[in-house]
Amino acid sequence: MEGTMQGDDLAAIAEKHQGSRRKYCLRTCMSAGCMSSRADAIKKGLDAEVKAQGLEGEVEVRRVGCMGFCGLGPLVGLDGMKEREILFEHVTPEDAPAIIRAVQAKDHGLQVADPDHPFFSKQMRVVRANGGIIDPERIEDYVAANGYRALYHVLTDIRPAEVVEEITRSGLRGRGGAGFPTGLKWGTVAKSPGARKFVVCNGDEGDPGAYMDRSILESDPHLVLEGMAIAAYAVGADQGFLYVRAEYPLAISRLQTAIRQAKQLGLLGGGIFETPFTFNVDIRIGAGAFVCGEETALMASVEGRRGTPRPRPPFPAERGLWGCPTLINNVETFANIVPIINRGAAWYAGIGTERSKGTKVFALTGKVQNNGLIEVPMGITLRQIVEEMGGGAIGGAKVKAVQTGGPSGGCIPAEYLDTSVDYESLTKLGSIMGSGGMVVMDDSTNMVEIARFYMDFCRDESCGKCIPCRAGTVQMFELLEKILSRKATARDIAMLEELCDLVKHTSLCGLGQTAPNPVLSTLRFFRNEYTELLQPEPAGECAASGQ
Amino acid sequence: MTAHASGDKRFKILEAHIKKFQARQDALIEVLHKAQELFGYLEDDLLLFVAHRLKLPPSRVYGVATFYHFFCLKPQGAHTCVVCLGTACYVKGSAKVLAAAEAAAGIKSGETTPDSQLSLLTARCIGACAIAPAVVYDGQVAAKQTPEMVLAQLEKWREPCKATT
Numbered sequence: 001m002e003g004t005m006q007g008d009d010l011a012a013i014a015e016k017h018q019g020s021r022r023k024y025c026l027r028t029c030m031s032a033g034c035m036s037s038r039a040d041a042i043k044k045g046l047d048a049e050v051k052a053q054g055l056e057g058e059v060e061v062r063r064v065g066c067m068g069f070c071g072l073g074p075l076v077g078l079d080g081m082k083e084r085e086i087l088f089e090h091v092t093p094e095d096a097p098a099i100i101r102a103v104q105a106k107d108h109g110l111q112v113a114d115p116d117h118p119f120f121s122k123q124m125r126v127v128r129a130n131g132g133i134i135d136p137e138r139i140e141d142y143v144a145a146n147g148y149r150a151l152y153h154v155l156t157d158i159r160p161a162e163v164v165e166e167i168t169r170s171g172l173r174g175r176g177g178a179g180f181p182t183g184l185k186w187g188t189v190a191k192s193p194g195a196r197k198f199v200v201c202n203g204d205e206g207d208p209g210a211y212m213d214r215s216i217l218e219s220d221p222h223l224v225l226e227g228m229a230i231a232a233y234a235v236g237a238d239q240g241f242l243y244v245r246a247e248y249p250l251a252i253s254r255l256q257t258a259i260r261q262a263k264q265l266g267l268l269g270g271g272i273f274e275t276p277f278t279f280n281v282d283i284r285i286g287a288g289a290f291v292c293g294e295e296t297a298l299m300a301s302v303e304g305r306r307g308t309p310r311p312r313p314p315f316p317a318e319r320g321l322w323g324c325p326t327l328i329n330n331v332e333t334f335a336n337i338v339p340i341i342n343r344g345a346a347w348y349a350g351i352g353t354e355r356s357k358g359t360k361v362f363a364l365t366g367k368v369q370n371n372g373l374i375e376v377p378m379g380i381t382l383r384q385i386v387e388e389m390g391g392g393a394i395g396g397a398k399v400k401a402v403q404t405g406g407p408s409g410g411c412i413p414a415e416y417l418d419t420s421v422d423y424e425s426l427t428k429l430g431s432i433m434g435s436g437g438m439v440v441m442d443d444s445t446n447m448v449e450i451a452r453f454y455m456d457f458c459r460d461e462s463c464g465k466c467i468p469c470r471a472g473t474v475q476m477f478e479l480l481e482k483i484l485s486r487k488a489t490a491r492d493i494a495m496l497e498e499l500c501d502l503v504k505h506t507s508l509c510g511l512g513q514t515a516p517n518p519v520l521s522t523l524r525f526f527r528n529e530y531t532e533l534l535q536p537e538p539a540g541e542c543a544a545s546g547q
Numbered sequence: 548m549t550a551h552a553s554g555d556k557r558f559k560i561l562e563a564h565i566k567k568f569q570a571r572q573d574a575l576i577e578v579l580h581k582a583q584e585l586f587g588y589l590e591d592d593l594l595l596f597v598a599h600r601l602k603l604p605p606s607r608v609y610g611v612a613t614f615y616h617f618f619c620l621k622p623q624g625a626h627t628c629v630v631c632l633g634t635a636c637y638v639k640g641s642a643k644v645l646a647a648a649e650a651a652a653g654i655k656s657g658e659t660t661p662d663s664q665l666s667l668l669t670a671r672c673i674g675a676c677a678i679a680p681a682v683v684y685d686g687q688v689a690a691k692q693t694p695e696m697v698l699a700q701l702e703k704w705r706e707p708c709k710a711t712t
Contacts, residue, residue: 033678036681206672207672208634208672214674247673247674285577285580287580305607306610306614365635366679371676373677437676445638450638457671461671
């Protein structure tokens with residue numbers, strides 16, 4: 001079957017794979033979170049126990065990607081029971097015999113998660129449909145879950161321009177943070193003249209407090225590859241680059257496996273599905289520079305240079321990698337393509353709000369009861385996420401704010417929890433949707449410290465190319481230090497605000513332009529925490545600015 | 548012919564890796580990753596070797612190696628302890644974890660102990676936010692760390708050294 005592949009071959013792989021299924025399946029989460037709590041030993045233990053009991057014909061122990069409820073990890077799911085699936089939480093390698101007892105419908109005495117918990121029931125899994133279900137290191141699993149059908153359909157039935165139209169109609173917007181309409185971007189690249197074009201997947205998930213892309217890459221790598229291939233067909237590219245952070249070794253190794261398997265089956269390479277379409281993907285490993293999430297800096301890094309941004313225009317869609325038209329989308333954006341092609345733009349456009357369509361994956365973390373990854377329809381309120389799904393703050397404390405958008409975003413105070421989660425509403429509150437980090441802060445959190453935390457980050461990550469960002473972030477950090485050490489006066493706040501405005505409007509790239517956001521949003525909603533730390537103006541100087 | 552005058556076999560492996568990329572200049576970052584993996588850190592001699600093989604000016608190679616946080620130009624300790632300072636870890640007290648580690652090891656983050664036993668580092672976010680605060684001990688991620696836990700691990704590393712001295 002190597003080399004060329006047809007639609008029937010996909011069905012044959014799926015059928016053969018279905019035939020090898022067992023009655024019961026123990027899905028063992030082997031994503032980075034659970035792996036840190038000995039998930040590999042858990043899988044080994046289960047394998048050994050199944051063998052010892054002679055149950056190989058009945059029970060399959062499957063390695064799967066992230067199930068989402070990482071705070072309860074390590075997780076093991078059990079399918080095939082008479083009633084419904086059982087989800088074991090906080091599993092240890094020593095629990096293997098008890099889990100096998102559960103398979104035999106005997107008393108097991110283990111902790112189980114409630115599948116009706118709002119954490120699960122309020123989710124809508126589009127991008128993460130396969131997460132925690134399929135084995136990310138076996139392409140057969142992905143094909144059996146309807147994988148690569150969308151690519152087959154696109155290559156054999158529709159013209160590239162129609163693919164772009166379909167994506168435009170779906171209303172999908174970039175999931176990397178800025179929310180640029182994806183169809184519009186694809187259309188621009190498709191129309192740009194160029195002998196060669198490129199497709200780049202931005203997996204440089206640098207926002208602290210966000211790990212959606214890591215989880216998608218670790219749990220369902222083929223979904224991203226298939227999305228990239230469809231994009232390449234739509235815009236006329238033959239080469240793709242997947243830029244992944246070096247901090248995500250598991251994601252890198254799973255992607256390498258996925259690319260190798262797809263090549264073996266002829267799903268990447270030349271003449272895919274016996275059409276003239278050719279597409280190859282290379283992985284480029286980042287080296288720990290936050291600014292490389294910015295698209296022009298990312299391209300410099302792919303070309304093996306220092307990751308410094310350059311002014312736009314020209315936009316990458318016109319002049320990108322090596323001067324060729326280049327399409328750059330984020331991991332989650334590419335992961336949305338296959339569901340849109342399979343289920344139609346109209347279905348997708350039916351989810352979410354007027355201007356924000358589809359679902360969004362968030363990493364719900366911080367001082368919240370239930371930590372983990374959630375996928376929710378756009379338009380859900382922050383309150384539903386934080387209070388119902390997240391279970392509110394830990395230990396009876398009160399939720400004080402929710403931080404979205406990382407160092408480019410802001411802190412949304414508890415009184416705005418009824419805000420709808422969509423691009424416009426979050427921007428209106430001085431934050432951004434961002435890539436999906438959602439860090440909950442309780443009343444013990446000092447908001448000025450949080451502002452300093454983010455400014456320290458931006459100061460450190462500023463690439464140094466433009467002065468407003470390089471010098472401005474240092475000065476803002478020092479002012480915040482001064483305020484926190486109770487040495488500042490009202491004048492310092494005024495200067496801080498002036499600097500915020502300057503850096504925001506004169507920096508070269510998104511890093512500097514958004515670096516003041518955490519300061520501005522905390523000044524807007526928690527100004528009293530700043531003023532409480534101020535010293536009175538020295539006598540004889542500008543009495544008007546005293547409190 | 549040996550890849551490098553020193554006769555060190557690691558240069559041969561690195562050379563094979565460079566050939567895999569047809570000595571393309573845009574593969575510089577991939578080559579530096581491999582070099583660091585083989586040698587532990589990027590010393591001047593190694594950077595010059597890479598510059599020569601990729602036909603790049605040494606300034607360009609040095610510029611890239613110093614731009615990215617992931618590359619280190621100084622030798623690392625026998626053990627590494629990386630405290631994640633991502634937002635989720637920060638709000639859950641990773642600053643206290645780091646302070647405890649710094650006090651116990653007698654060094655600041657980014658430094659290596661004089662006996663070359665321990666390098667203490669910080670990360671901007673390792674994406675283990677749901678199990679915050681996270682610390683990476685010799686490449687292994689550990690969940691929900693406290694100052695006591697990090698001290699216990701540092702002590703564990705120190706013990707075999709004590710036994711030999």
